[in-house]
Amino acid sequence: MANVLIAGCGDIGCQLGSLLAQQNHTIYGIRRNIEEIPDSISPIQADLAFSLPELPDNIDYVFYIAAAGKYKDSAYYQAYVLGVKHTLEAIKNHNIKRVFFISSSSVFGQSEGEKVDEDSPTTDSNFSTRRLLEGEELILNSHFPSTIIRFGGIYGPGRTHLIDLVQAGKVHCMEDVWSNRIHSDDCVGMLAHLMNYDIKNPEKLESLYIGVDNQPTPSCEVYDWLAEQLCVPDVEHIEPKESSRQMRSNKRLSNARIRATGYEMIYPTYQDGYQAILDAME
Numbered sequence: 001m002a003n004v005l006i007a008g009c010g011d012i013g014c015q016l017g018s019l020l021a022q023q024n025h026t027i028y029g030i031r032r033n034i035e036e037i038p039d040s041i042s043p044i045q046a047d048l049a050f051s052l053p054e055l056p057d058n059i060d061y062v063f064y065i066a067a068a069g070k071y072k073d074s075a076y077y078q079a080y081v082l083g084v085k086h087t088l089e090a091i092k093n094h095n096i097k098r099v100f101f102i103s104s105s106s107v108f109g110q111s112e113g114e115k116v117d118e119d120s121p122t123t124d125s126n127f128s129t130r131r132l133l134e135g136e137e138l139i140l141n142s143h144f145p146s147t148i149i150r151f152g153g154i155y156g157p158g159r160t161h162l163i164d165l166v167q168a169g170k171v172h173c174m175e176d177v178w179s180n181r182i183h184s185d186d187c188v189g190m191l192a193h194l195m196n197y198d199i200k201n202p203e204k205l206e207s208l209y210i211g212v213d214n215q216p217t218p219s220c221e222v223y224d225w226l227a228e229q230l231c232v233p234d235v236e237h238i239e240p241k242e243s244s245r246q247m248r249s250n251k252r253l254s255n256a257r258i259r260a261t262g263y264e265m266i267y268p269t270y271q272d273g274y275q276a277i278l279d280a281m282e
Contacts, residue, residue: 001025002097002199005059007048007087008066008079009037011158012102015188016063017041023192028056048083052090061195062091062099064139073127080135088142098198098205099146100191101139103132105180105210107150110251113178117254118208140207147194147205152212152253156184160277166226172236173220180212180253181222183273185266187211193263209258215269216252222270229278 001024006013009029014037017027021040030052034043046052048066066083068075084101091099108116109123124130139146155162165171190211198205223235259265267273 002060002195003056003058004028004061004063004195005055005091006030006041006063006065007083008064009041009043010065010067012154012184012187012191013063013065014038014041015184016065016191019188019192020195023196028059048086049078050086052086055090055094057094059091059094060097061198062087062096062144063102063191063195064099064135065102068128071128073131076128076131080131081138084135084138088138088144091144096144097202098195099139099142099144100194101136101146101148102191103136103148103150104129105150105152105212105253106249107132107136108249108251108253111249113176113250113252115254116210116251118206118210118257145203145205146207147198148208149190149194149211150208151187152180152182152210154184154187155181155273155277157277157280159184160281162222163226163230163274163277163281166223166235167230167232169233171223172238173223174240175218175220175237177219177240177250178216178252179219179222179249180216180251181270181273182212183267183276186213186273189266190258190263193261194258197261205261206257210253210255211258212253212255213265213268213270213273214255214259217270222274225271226274229275 003026006029009031021027027041029041030044034045037043066079068079107122107129
């Protein structure tokens with residue numbers, strides 16, 4: 001069994017740590033507020049934006065799952081650049097088998113509905129994607145084996161923003177704009193799967209995976225389906241202007257690479273995932 005460090009033990013990190021602990025791995029979690037960390041994870045109180053304390057011996061795997069507290073450059077720099085530097089410094093003398101860095105599919109800048117896989121080009125056209133790519137480069141250029149996972153839009157329990165907007169009639173959608181998403185349970189499932197895959201198949205993991213469900217879907221289809229399930233009026237459809245189309249993400253992401261490792265989606269489509277949430281809300 002492995003000793004695992006989760007740097008940035010928030011919602012996804014705590015769920016991941018709990019799952020890995022159930023599989024008899026030993027888990028350590030770094031977080032500013034350790035009161036939120038479940039009992040199955042050994043807490044380390046620290047802020048990733050500052051130098052980290054001495055870590056437990058014999059760490060095998062590291063998951064870097066930080067999140068920027070605000071949508072501004074300084075927050076993204078602290079979360080995805082400075083925090084990465086401090087984490088790499090703290091583990092430099094450990095015999096780490098692999099570092100996993102959780103990134104975002106927003107670094108793919110395609111806006112014309114293109115099909116996108118791990119070999120597709122990225123863009124650093126704004127501060128958020130630039131900082132994410134800086135963090136990825138720091139991880140990939142370290143001397144540790146490393147893997148980046150770029151997740152699509154995450155939804156799930158506690159992440160019901162879209163449901164709330166549709167129910168309140170406060171949302172519209174752009175025609176012919178593709179979207180990509182992943183349930184939080186599959187985020188956790190994918191991360192645990194990749195670590196366990198690496199344990200059984202050393203050095204066979206790729207350096208990059210896209211984390212989305214099996215079904216890229218036009219945004220309007222998702223909104224309309226939610227409105228139907230919630231028994232509320234149809235969502236307004238608008239025709240995007242060329243300028244707004246270029247500013248929005250509009251691409252079809254492929255999860256073929258991670259599925260090729262044997263991962264099976266818990267929620268393969270948005271209908272599966274959102275229906276589970278709606279059932280729980282009732």
